[in-house]
Amino acid sequence: METIDALLGGFAVALTWQNLLWALIGVTLGTAVGVLPGIGPALTVALLLPVTAKLASTSAFIMFAGIYYGAMYGGSTTSILLNTPGESASIITAVEGHLMARKGRGGSALATAAIGSFVAGTLATIALTFFAPLVVDLALQFGPAEYFALSVLAFITVTAVLGSSIARGLASLFLGLALGMVGIDMQTGQSRLAFGVPSLLDGIEVVVVAVGLFAVGETLYAASRYKYGADQIIPLKGSLWMTAEEWARSWKAWLRGTFIGFPIGAMPAGGAEIPTFLSYYVEKRLSKHPEEFGKGAIEGVAGPEAANNASAAGVLVPLLSLGLPTSATAAILLAAFQQYGLQPGPLLFQNEPQLVWGLIASLYIGNVMLLVLNLPLVGVWVRLLTIPRPLLYAGILVFATLGTYGYRQSEFDLALLIGIGFLGFLMRRFDFPVAPVIIGLVLGPLSEQQFRRALAISQGDMTVFLTHPISALLLAVSVVALVAPAVWRWRKRFRPA
Amino acid sequence: MSLVISRTARTAGRVASAACVAAALTIGSAAHAVDNLKILVPANPGGGWDQTGRAMQQVLQGAGLVKSIQVDNKGGAGGTIGLAQFVNSAKGDGNAIIVSGLVMVGAIITNKSPVNLTQVTPIARLTGEFEVIAVPANSPLKSMDDLVTAWKKDPGKMAWAGGSAGGTDHITVGLLAKAVGIDATKINYVAHSGGGEAVAQLLGGHLPVGVNGYAEFQAQIEAGKLRALGISSPKRLPGVNVPTFIEQNIKVEIANWRGVFGAPGITAAQKKDLSDTIDKMVKTPAWKEILKKNSWADFYLTSDEYAKYVTEENTRVTAILKDIGLVK
Numbered sequence: 028m029e030t031i032d033a034l035l036g037g038f039a040v041a042l043t044w045q046n047l048l049w050a051l052i053g054v055t056l057g058t059a060v061g062v063l064p065g066i067g068p069a070l071t072v073a074l075l076l077p078v079t080a081k082l083a084s085t086s087a088f089i090m091f092a093g094i095y096y097g098a099m100y101g102g103s104t105t106s107i108l109l110n111t112p113g114e115s116a117s118i119i120t121a122v123e124g125h126l127m128a129r130k131g132r133g134g135s136a137l138a139t140a141a142i143g144s145f146v147a148g149t150l151a152t153i154a155l156t157f158f159a160p161l162v163v164d165l166a167l168q169f170g171p172a173e174y175f176a177l178s179v180l181a182f183i184t185v186t187a188v189l190g191s192s193i194a195r196g197l198a199s200l201f202l203g204l205a206l207g208m209v210g211i212d213m214q215t216g217q218s219r220l221a222f223g224v225p226s227l228l229d230g231i232e233v234v235v236v237a238v239g240l241f242a243v244g245e246t247l248y249a250a251s252r253y254k255y256g257a258d259q260i261i262p263l264k265g266s267l268w269m270t271a272e273e274w275a276r277s278w279k280a281w282l283r284g285t286f287i288g289f290p291i292g293a294m295p296a297g298g299a300e301i302p303t304f305l306s307y308y309v310e311k312r313l314s315k316h317p318e319e320f321g322k323g324a325i326e327g328v329a330g331p332e333a334a335n336n337a338s339a340a341g342v343l344v345p346l347l348s349l350g351l352p353t354s355a356t357a358a359i360l361l362a363a364f365q366q367y368g369l370q371p372g373p374l375l376f377q378n379e380p381q382l383v384w385g386l387i388a389s390l391y392i393g394n395v396m397l398l399v400l401n402l403p404l405v406g407v408w409v410r411l412l413t414i415p416r417p418l419l420y421a422g423i424l425v426f427a428t429l430g431t432y433g434y435r436q437s438e439f440d441l442a443l444l445i446g447i448g449f450l451g452f453l454m455r456r457f458d459f460p461v462a463p464v465i466i467g468l469v470l471g472p473l474s475e476q477q478f479r480r481a482l483a484i485s486q487g488d489m490t491v492f493l494t495h496p497i498s499a500l501l502l503a504v505s506v507v508a509l510v511a512p513a514v515w516r517w518r519k520r521f522r523p524a
Numbered sequence: 525m526s527l528v529i530s531r532t533a534r535t536a537g538r539v540a541s542a543a544c545v546a547a548a549l550t551i552g553s554a555a556h557a558v559d560n561l562k563i564l565v566p567a568n569p570g571g572g573w574d575q576t577g578r579a580m581q582q583v584l585q586g587a588g589l590v591k592s593i594q595v596d597n598k599g600g601a602g603g604t605i606g607l608a609q610f611v612n613s614a615k616g617d618g619n620a621i622i623v624s625g626l627v628m629v630g631a632i633i634t635n636k637s638p639v640n641l642t643q644v645t646p647i648a649r650l651t652g653e654f655e656v657i658a659v660p661a662n663s664p665l666k667s668m669d670d671l672v673t674a675w676k677k678d679p680g681k682m683a684w685a686g687g688s689a690g691g692t693d694h695i696t697v698g699l700l701a702k703a704v705g706i707d708a709t710k711i712n713y714v715a716h717s718g719g720g721e722a723v724a725q726l727l728g729g730h731l732p733v734g735v736n737g738y739a740e741f742q743a744q745i746e747a748g749k750l751r752a753l754g755i756s757s758p759k760r761l762p763g764v765n766v767p768t769f770i771e772q773n774i775k776v777e778i779a780n781w782r783g784v785f786g787a788p789g790i791t792a793a794q795k796k797d798l799s800d801t802i803d804k805m806v807k808t809p810a811w812k813e814i815l816k817k818n819s820w821a822d823f824y825l826t827s828d829e830y831a832k833y834v835t836e837e838n839t840r841v842t843a844i845l846k847d848i849g850l851v852k
Contacts, residue, residue, distance in 0.1 A: 211601075214714070215689055225605045228604075351724055353724075358720070372743025483712055483714050486680045
């Protein structure tokens with residue numbers, strides 16, 4: 028087995044004490060930046076590049092890989108405890124995870140996120156090790172028509188977060204779609220809904236909207252209902268650790284999340300958000316406790332967190348096998364390759380086997396380190412919630428503001444954050460769900476651009492969506508997913524069991 | 525959004541390696557024409573402008589040409605947000621410069637920017653990157669001739685994969701169409717957010733032809749997965765076995781150039797000090813090393829020539845953007 032030999036060689040590189048130290052520094056740093064909203068792994072690696080210029084390339088990449096995986100872990104912590112997603116892929120985690128925390132199950136939510144991330148990260152790294160060439164061939168089959176069909180499928184997932192009223196949920200979705208339209212249209216270069224404000228020409232950042240709606244909006248709402256003297260600290264109910272039932276409900280979700288996240292992450296335009304949406308939807312549909320969704324269901328944390336981490340490994344597939352960066356972090360990693368005079372691309376595996384396999388081996392090691400680092404910390408993190416509320420709320424607002432400003436040093440983004448935060452407060456006050464806004468904001472531009480690209484290539488022939496087999500299949504699945512529940516209910520009503 | 529990648533972000537790190545080179549130079553040189561310098565990069569960290577600004581910082585400080593340098597990023601709207609800030613706040617400041625380039629010329633036109641490059645003081649053009657046309661390895665198109673023949677036969681069918689609408693890639697296609705006599709409004713241009721995305725679409729065979737900066741396609745061309753048909757440089761590049769457009773009888777030459785401007789309303793003496801400092805910088809071995817590492821062509825032009833060049837580029841780009849229908 029050539030691959031096994033190469034991988035063992037990689038472990039030999041990664042397991043030297045210096046490289047283990049770099050991996051440890053990387054995962055620690057990664058966890059820290061993942062916790063801060065806005066400041067993600069891409070920015071961190073970019074800022075570290077000059078510092079690492081004199082480091083051996085293998086050591087530098089092992090550290091970068093640690094930062095990359097570490098940030099995925101860290102992002103879930105603030106989502107769950109403070110309802111403040113660190114990056115757009117942990118938004119879904121915030122939806123269900125924070126509700127769990129408010130029920131006193133913050134410890135289990137953190138644990139299932141950490142273990143799920145470990146399981147998904149490890150399985151996806153195994154898939155990266157053995158199936159990268161296969162996966163990349165599949166991923167390249169996705170053209171505009173296929174991506175459009177995938178986004179249609181992903182739109183179905185909004186039904187899982189609509190909340191009690193379909194009308195309100197759809198209103199939220201359309202608000203997200205409208206926000207996604209803001210800025211310069213990529214295909215024509217014309218500005219839309221920017222009202223002559225130059226800062227709006229680049230569009231509205233998902234992270235700003237997410238932090239505004241979730242963290243700021245939620246905090247304002249909670250503060251508005253706060254009464255002096257009635258400070259009630261969220262109690263930690265039951266064991267800090269996951270119960271047997273929670274284990275039983277988590278493990279399948281982890282595996283399904285991995286299966287969804289890895290291939291989509293490997294697609295050049297797949298992204299990290301869509302797999303988390305899809306995983307959440309799948310878990311809600313398959314769960315034996317669908318009524319708990321929207322009230323803190325553990326599957327709703329386990330699945331999306333696994334999907335998020337698996338997609339992070341998926342992103343490395345096109346990066347290592349083709350030299351294609353498909354996320355901001357991957358683009359910076361690619362820049363790092365070039366800094367060391369390495370030509371990333373189809374020839375990297377042949378020319379630099381030591382580096383590539385050392386990097387892959389360090390992903391396994393980094394995952395273990397992250398689990399070891401994160402699980403004992405769960406006990407520390409959950410104590411955050413025992414901070415008196417006024418201090419906690421103020422802290423969240425400071426945190427959200429710092430992170431947003433750190434994202435691109437824009438005062439305009441801060442004004443936007445406050446505006447969207449106030450909007451989030453009103454939505455919460457009048458019982459509009461906020462998650463559909465994010466789904467609209469992420470999927471709107473993707474589906475629109477891919478739809479128009481597909482039609483540009485086919486010169487207006489609408490049948491492309493049906494003549495491409497993958498596209499047709501995905502659209503068929505979407506129709507089934509939309510219609511099946513209604514048919515199911517109808518059948519049940521007329522044929523009582 | 526995480527999917528949006530600056531097409532030049534991939535080269536971000538190359539600059540950093542220059543730090544060692546710069547540090548190795550002896551620090552000396554008594555008199556400073558410019559004591560301290562503020563470089564405004566009108567883009568977020570990672571892209572080509574950012575690399576240019578930070579490379580200048582390293583070389584100028586490393587060679588002892590300027591004592592202290594501060595680099596600030598103010599990104600957005602193709603650089604026009606940074607330009608507006610520069611025009612408004614740096615007026616008369618002889619110690620401030622802004623990084624700019626072809627992309628900003630286009631953005632000023634398409635965004636109807638209230639400020640433009642005639643309001644700032646041209647100091648020097650510095651670097652250029654050339655555009656390459658490539659097709660998937662299994663494409664029947666072997667040369668620019670084949671491409672032009674197929675393109676003329678059915679312009680709509682020739683869907684081009686490239687970067688954002690109105691950017692350097694799109695302008696290149698516009699210039700090619702004009703040069704070979706194809707109606708520019710018939711161009712079927714499909715814009716992508718980053719080099720990686722356009723490359724993936726080409727490799728998957730979803731589009732017949734792609735246009736991008738050479739660095740974006742380089743790895744795939746060298747691995748034989750994409751076939752380069754032509755490059756926009758005036759002469760063949762050393763170490764790059766791709767014929768130019770010109771040698772294939774298409775009179776198109778274009779580079780994604782970058783340069784620097786001084787503040788509005790600076791005195792002739794201040795302008796000379798800045799120009800002299802940059803002139804010394806481009807002659808250092810450290811700068812030459814940076815050009816080589818990034819595959820940037822040496823595009824140095826001094827102040828007056830640069831001013832003329834910018835005016836010409838503005839005319840040329842405006843005409844092309846009108847031809848392709850992006851600007852009325």
